[in-house]
Amino acid sequence: MWIYDNEIASIAGSFADGDIVLVHDFDGYPLGRGFINRHSKIRIRLMTRNAAQEIDRDFIRMRVQNAWNYRKKTVDTGSCRLIFGEADFLPGIVIDKFSDVLVVESLALGIDRLKETIVEALKEVLAEDGVIIRGVYERSDAKVREQEGMERCKGFLGEPFDTNVLIEENGVKYMVDVVNGQKTGFFLDQKYNRQSIRRLCPGARVLDCFTHTGSFALNAGAAGAAEVLGVDASQTGVEQAELNARLNGLEDRVKFVCRDVFELLPELEEKGETFDLVILDPPAFTKSRSSVKNAVKGYREINLRAMKLVKDGGFLATCSCSHFMTYELFTQTIRQAAQNVHKRLRQVEFRTQAPDHPILWAADESYYLKFYIFQVCDEK
Template identity: 55%
Template structure:
């Protein structure tokens, strides 16, 4: 097995538990290896730090999978990791038949994503070193989870950085990729083949429940509504009227189907449009809502784009606040890892200042429990959800 030696002083982050070794941290690699192979990582004093897969073409050159020198990366290894991940979800996930089963590095299986939707699984292998183990992973998932079917959603651009092709398709026998899941008493149509990410945003499940008690009898605006998940919860919790906005017509078709599926067709309406433009138009028209929900896609996927993201978040939150009466509620989210929690709070406060409003923080929420955050790996903490009362 090849041996990667780190430069002096570059071991601290790895010792603290971070699973990534960057190209610039490696002093030398002793022994032959091929991209995707398992290698050992040592510090400059020849102390074992971990074992993981290597891809010299990636800036993240090694991703550590185990810190036990006697633990081999074989089928039994994947079985132990997958069983542990599934056991954890069975302990923390409630009232749904859909959840994230494996959350990459946070489940000690770097770059592997597995989501469960009813009886079906969707799998993403986002790095070369995990992709080479796909056959083993599929086999173990069949044994442990016994799904009715598996769909591969490896159409994610990050695979290109690893030199991997973008591919999708059934693993084994084909099935209808449009699946109906149940979540907290609500039904949702999930398109495993064509939906965003793996078909559905599981990470907001618990945040959607924060609407309970806030929307009853009120008029609710759900911006960037996608397939209407927050809108369905608003209807369930007693809103008198719900309007969803999104720029994607196919997503809105699913949102309308979800409303009909749950008996909320008369209560929920959906409009195609740019949420930035629609918020400005509503403010100009003097429109008002009791609750405004802002759950946009990531405005930044790199540290270089944070300044632009700050402007975007400030704009939509300022406009959202202006649509609320005193005492109304704003639920605002960011799924951008590079938009840190403290910065997000600062941006929201600046938006309130410019809007001439005061904010009370009701709740500061994060991602659902099936997306655990590894403390040594801050990249696993990406979702922020603020529940605010606006005065």
């Protein structure tokens, strides 16, 4: 789907950055059509392998319809990712649906020119199934836009609306702030991973690290946990999590604290605290190959500390959302952490991102989320 700057032998004809171009291989065989940007190392992002295909409104409508049809068959569509860039063959754009609101993140110049056409086609396709969208907000404020020679931006696409959106996922209510929340406002990719921890929670004491707006913690509370502590370094995130706890009537059993997880875990260990279930859902410690080594140290440290806090026979749920922290490297890092603290791990299950974030085997970057559940036992 991507053609890098150092893979191009020659360019012929006139065009502007963002235009659709035809790509041939070294002996003239047509590889497909995509949009070009000389400001980006990803020089061309392919949109179709059919060299005769026009990239017009009908083409966009077809791509959008296919994406919606796929989600209707694979996920709860109340709130879900409708468009996942390359994995839906619309490279460089992400569109999330939170109840009746769409949030758009456009990250490439060529797709940015098409975003309004994509949004309108999506609204039409949804309306045909009786799903009416009341507002669209753009969150194209990621730093990666600067690598495309584009300015970061955010704001309404169309008429203004109330941007605090109430959603429900796995029976848990959340207030999503699409303007100020991280990324598009809420992390939908962990939907079924959050559900998977529920059977471990009845009567349990649970520690949820990097809780963000409280999603794992609230699933634990809703599943019958006796006591849940959610930890996050963002005061805004903690306040949102506390609001979400009140929305679900869980504020008596699910508490939140604003702390640095790396500082808090050793303190809890020193106090002799233990938990039936510890959850680690950290942000991506690396967003490039150059910083993977430091990321490994971070993942090893938090997993090592978490294992020490798990009661003998208790459980650890741990994940990485970095594409560059590969499955093999993440698995090796967890193994090293267990060896360092003399713990035996029994794998309960391994999961990835929810199906509305499909993994396209022709696009490695679409596979990023790794999620393990282990039983943690003392070596005896």
